[in-house]
Amino acid sequence: xxxxxxxxxxxxxxxxxxxxxxxxDAGETRAPAVIREPAAxxxxxxxxxxxxxxxxxxxxxxxxxxxxxxEYRKCSLELRYKIVAAMRxxxxxxxxxxxxxxxxxTKLGRVEDKVRxxxxxxxxxxxxxxxxxxxxxxxxxxxxxxxxxxxxxxxITPCTNPTETILGNGIGFVSGGNTAVFNVHPxxxxxSAFHVHLxxxxxxxxxxxHNLLTCVAEPTIPSAQQLMKHPGTRxxxxxxxxxVVQVAMNSGKKVVAAGPGNPPVVVDETADIHRAxxxxxxxxxxxxxxxxxxxxxxxAAAAIFDDxxxxxxxxxxxxxxxxxxxxxxxxxxxxDGIHPNKDxxxxxxxxxxxxxxxxxxxxxxLAFSVxxxxxxxxxxEQLLPVIPLxxxxxxxxxxxxxxxxxxxxxxxxxxxxxxxxxxxNMARLMDTCIFVKxxxxxxxxxxxxxxxxxxxxxxPTGEGLTCVIHFVRSRRCALQDSFRIV
Ligand code: NAD
Numbered sequence: 001x002x003x004x005x006x007x008x009x010x011x012x013x014x015x016x017x018x019x020x021x022x023x024x025d026a027g028e029t030r031a032p033a034v035i036r037e038p039a040a041x042x043x044x045x046x047x048x049x050x051x052x053x054x055x056x057x058x059x060x061x062x063x064x065x066x067x068x069x070x071e072y073r074k075c076s077l078e079l080r081y082k083i084v085a086a087m088r089x090x091x092x093x094x095x096x097x098x099x100x101x102x103x104x105x106t107k108l109g110r111v112e113d114k115v116r117x118x119x120x121x122x123x124x125x126x127x128x129x130x131x132x133x134x135x136x137x138x139x140x141x142x143x144x145x146x147x148x149x150x151x152x153x154x155x156i157t158p159c160t161n162p163t164e165t166i167l168g169n170g171i172g173f174v175s176g177g178n179t180a181v182f183n184v185h186p187x188x189x190x191x192s193a194f195h196v197h198l199x200x201x202x203x204x205x206x207x208x209x210h211n212l213l214t215c216v217a218e219p220t221i222p223s224a225q226q227l228m229k230h231p232g233t234r235x236x237x238x239x240x241x242x243x244v245v246q247v248a249m250n251s252g253k254k255v256v257a258a259g260p261g262n263p264p265v266v267v268d269e270t271a272d273i274h275r276a277x278x279x280x281x282x283x284x285x286x287x288x289x290x291x292x293x294x295x296x297x298x299x300a301a302a303a304i305f306d307d308x309x310x311x312x313x314x315x316x317x318x319x320x321x322x323x324x325x326x327x328x329x330x331x332x333x334x335x336d337g338i339h340p341n342k343d344x345x346x347x348x349x350x351x352x353x354x355x356x357x358x359x360x361x362x363x364x365x366l367a368f369s370v371x372x373x374x375x376x377x378x379x380x381e382q383l384l385p386v387i388p389l390x391x392x393x394x395x396x397x398x399x400x401x402x403x404x405x406x407x408x409x410x411x412x413x414x415x416x417x418x419x420x421x422x423x424x425n426m427a428r429l430m431d432t433c434i435f436v437k438x439x440x441x442x443x444x445x446x447x448x449x450x451x452x453x454x455x456x457x458x459x460p461t462g463e464g465l466t467c468v469i470h471f472v473r474s475r476r477c478a479l480q481d482s483f484r485i486v
Contacts, residue, residue: 041193050197071209108346149177154233261411268395277311283440285365
């Protein structure tokens with residue numbers, strides 16, 4: 001007898017009713033006959049708004065994503081490749097507009113840098129090709145392991161890389177056969193919703209079901225928490241600061257969590273100082289230091305300290321005097337001493353220095369100041385383009401300072417050196433998800449470096465740079481005594 005879809009469904013229902021359990025991919029709530037979709041999502045004046053995949057409530061978005069998943073699981077692998085190609089293409093086609101939109105809405109970062117980040121995500125986020133099945137054969141037959149989707153993924157995204165994260169997560173999720181609900185950062189809700197709309201439009205054009213990627217039109221912290229607890233989401237992928245990571249870890253679900261960092265840079269006495277200064281300026285200034293892995297503080301050996309200062313200034317960085325830095329620090333750090341002042345996060349150097357009456361042009365991308373190791377900016381994840389520079393006795397002393405500054409977050413660190421022992425020892429000591437030698441930290445994201453890209457670096461849960469292989473489940477199929485064909 002031919003096993004068509006209807007017959008399979010009847011068998012599944014009969015088995016499920018006998019066992020009195022739900023099918024593995026069914027949540028508490030099943031897709032209703034009618035799924036509400038708002039006519040248009042939020043928008044910022046002067047920018048377009050979309051409607052595809054945007055829902056008024058978490059429940060609506062989850063139901064739509066569940067319904068999409070039921071359709072998507074019937075689709076071919078070939079279609080996944082087409083969908084991912086379309087998602088890349090539509091983002092690249094709109095990259096300038098998405099980048100401008102993000103800067104206007106969030107008031108964070110630089111348009112030209114967001115173009116670079118979005119382009120990187122579009123070009124280097126891995127697709128379904130990463131999912132390689134495994135087979136074992138021997139005297140007792142063959143065992144095959146393949147990769148199955150979870151179903152509906154609940155994703156929380158930040159304001160610092162809003163569209164980059166939606167694209168990177170989105171490609172990873174659908175490459176693994178999943179669908180998703182995004183609860184984006186409220187201050188990036190319009191650009192995020194529009195990107196979700198564009199990605200759905202492109203996916204549908206490639207032959208996908210509607211609502212592979214959904215989002216909540218008016219995201220809030222309560223709606224994020226509702227999504228995390230929702231019985232319809234199988235796994236959470238969370239990108240943000242310590243609070244959201246903590247809440248997700250307490251959800252009782254599988255979590256892929258990408259949290260905060262405080263990445264230090266060491267420049268030892270053997271380093272190529274021009275290369276170090278160029279790399280530090282390029283890395284620490286990228287998108288006004290918004291990326292979690294951007295360089296946040298520098299420790300340099302005494303022997304090359306003055307050379308590095310000179311090279312940083314020659315490279316266009318603005319050096320703040322001790323008294324300027326002392327006045328500026330009061331503006332940059334909240335009275336609690338642990339958080340940066342949100343008014344200055346992600347702002348241009350010109351805006352930040354204006355607060356103490358220093359005028360520079362927008363072409364100045366980075367400011368730095370010589371401080372002691374105890375300076376608050378050494379420990380605070382500032383997310384703005386002013387970095388502390390600390391003098392160490394030598395490379396080994398600088399590595400010890402870097403270790404203390406990173407505070408065991410395990411995120412990102414780097415060294416400029418030609419000393420193999422220093423490079424080796426620092427890599428082992430820091431034990432960070434990303435360790436870069438002789439280059440800016442974005443090299444570790446695949447930018448002007450090798451390997452793939454992700455803007456969700458899951459150090460608390462250990463995945464590192466996330467991709468499709470972290471969004472699938474292992475399924476093993478064993479056949480006894482046959483199919484060893486040699
Ligand atoms: P954020 O923590 O303010 O917000 C991130 C997301 O979490 C938002 O969608 C927000 O609405 C949600 N959220 C915040 N608190 C929550 C709570 N208590 N319950 C439920 N949801 C909550 O972070 P941000 O300002 O958007 O981004 C900057 C922070 O994120 C930095 O600390 C940065 O290091 C980190 N980050 C890490 C990575 C990484 O890959 N490791 C990537 C980007 C950002």
